[in-house]
Amino acid sequence: MMNEKKLNYFRDLLHQRLDELLGEVNKTVSGMTSREDNLPDPSDRATLEVDRNFELRIRDRERKLIGKIKEALERIDHKTYGICEVCGEEIGEARLKARPVTTLCIDCKKKQEMDEKVKGL
Ligand SMILES: [Zn+2]
Numbered sequence: 001m002m003n004e005k006k007l008n009y010f011r012d013l014l015h016q017r018l019d020e021l022l023g024e025v026n027k028t029v030s031g032m033t034s035r036e037d038n039l040p041d042p043s044d045r046a047t048l049e050v051d052r053n054f055e056l057r058i059r060d061r062e063r064k065l066i067g068k069i070k071e072a073l074e075r076i077d078h079k080t081y082g083i084c085e086v087c088g089e090e091i092g093e094a095r096l097k098a099r100p101v102t103t104l105c106i107d108c109k110k111k112q113e114m115d116e117k118v119k120g121l
Pocket residue numbers: 084085086087088089104105106107108109
C-alpha cells in the first residue's frame with residue numbers, strides 16, 4: 001500500500017497532466033473557431049474539414065485520457081491507487097511515473113497485449 005507522501009506525489013503529477021491536457025483542449029477549440037471566420041474559399045473549407053476531423057480525433061483521445069486521469073485521482077482518494085486491478089499486486093513506481101494513469105502492473109499489461117495480439121485486436 002502506498003503511503004500518504006507517495007499518494008500526494010502522484011496526485012500532483014496527475015493534476016499537472018490534467019491541467020496540461022485541459023490547456024491543449026482549450027487551445028484546439030479556440031483555434032477551430034477563429035480560423036473558420038476567415039475562410040470563404042470552399043477548397044479551404046475542405047481542408048478545414050480534414051483539419052477539424054483530425055483535431056476532433058485528438059480531442060477524443062484527450063477526452064479519454066482526461067477520464068483516465070480523473071479515475072486515477074479517484075483511486076488516490078480511495079487509496080487503491082498503484083494496485084494492479086488484475087492481480088492485486090503493487091504496480092512498480094517507475095511504471096507509475098512514466099504512465100500515472102495505468103491500472104495494470106507490467107506483467108498483466110504484457111499478458112493483456114499478448115492476448116490482444118492473439119485475438120487480432
Ligand atoms: Zn498485475
